[in-house]
Amino acid sequence: MSSGDKTASTFRKPVKFVSPKTVALYGTLTALTAAITMATFVPFAPTKGYFNIGDSMVFFSALAFGARAGAICGGIGSAAADILLGSGYFAPYTLVAKGSEGLVSGLIAGKKMDRKWITAFGIAAGGACMVATYFFGELLILNVGLGAALLESVGNALQVVVGGTIGALLAHYVRKAYPRLTEQ
């Protein structure tokens, strides 16, 4: 694509649209986040009602494709899964919690999969954002009481540990199995 050609530029994609590659990638990653959350659903945490490894996809998106992918795919995908699994009232909190989780871990550790300590720190910081958002959202806005909110935080922290481990492993293995990943 030459930049100076005027006749060609009328047919070219205007700059204001997101590229089709990004639209397709983000769309599928969001769907995959929701699907994995739903497929690995284990009824566990009392308030929200389930434990899942959907966090691993949030971390995977953030680590492999950067902060923007982590925030968008993690936030929207997890919120959609919440709605479909029957806890729709949690969707707004999930959007913020998982979105910030993906954003923060992507900002710190995005696309730096070779450095283990940065990856671990990014996952921990992102996970802390998620647990804190849920805790304060439940305590201050939903007002479920301190007991229920604390109980939920324990489940969330466990979810971060499990999801973070798997997410980091996924980023590593998928890059081995599908080397084109690094080109995107």
Add this chain to the structure above:
Amino acid sequence: MTGFIDLYTEADTFIHRMDPRVKIVAVILLSLVAFLLTNLAYLSILLGLIMLLVYLSRATFSRTMFALKFVLRLMALIIVLWPLFDRSGTPVLASLGPLKITEPAIWRGLTSAVRVGCLATVWYILMFTTSQRDLVRALVKFGLRFDYGLTLAISLRFFPTFLSTIESITDAQRARGMEIEKGNLLKRSRNYVTVLVPAIVSALRTADTLSLALQSRAYGARPDRTYLREIKMRPSDYVALSVIIASLVLPAIARFVFSADI
């Protein structure tokens, strides 16, 4: 697997025919009403009203029960746990060491449970009566950029596809002798890596093909795109909208202007 791929139920009620934008606004405003009310009796009336709307949306019994299952469990948990952590007020009904249960705490727990119940069930009116396609359309009409709307539509479209992909990969790995349900929670979760890696690679391949398909259909060629089906506000939608707005504004005036105890 628990849950539904799509909560939408096909029917022809007045809620189904309503403009999706009005329904989205209604859900937000009714949630605000739930935060506005502090009296248990009025909150119960609101909960009853929401349940009536859920009933009028003609959702099947199994769907309604599925929706209520989590809500009822959460409400029960709040009612039980609230008095244990809230020790203020008199009279004290029972005490055991540092633990004491007071009467006002029980009422506060009950109020909070009913409020959470309202917030939780009001969603289902929207989800039961609006197709995913209409939801995305309404969001685009609200000013969500078209390309973001398309991303959302793609993800909703591929969600059931990936769900079945994950299931068949799980079956394939089981056939090779992997035991997913074995071990403790951490071990079991790590077993899922063998399922997730093929699933992600297959999803990324889909994304590649999809981007080619988008390009071949001249995605983003013209900024002034047109739509096959436009959503329009009908007179009945304006009536519904004004009723919903009144149901927020009237209690708000009663509380903040006349400082009534609601």
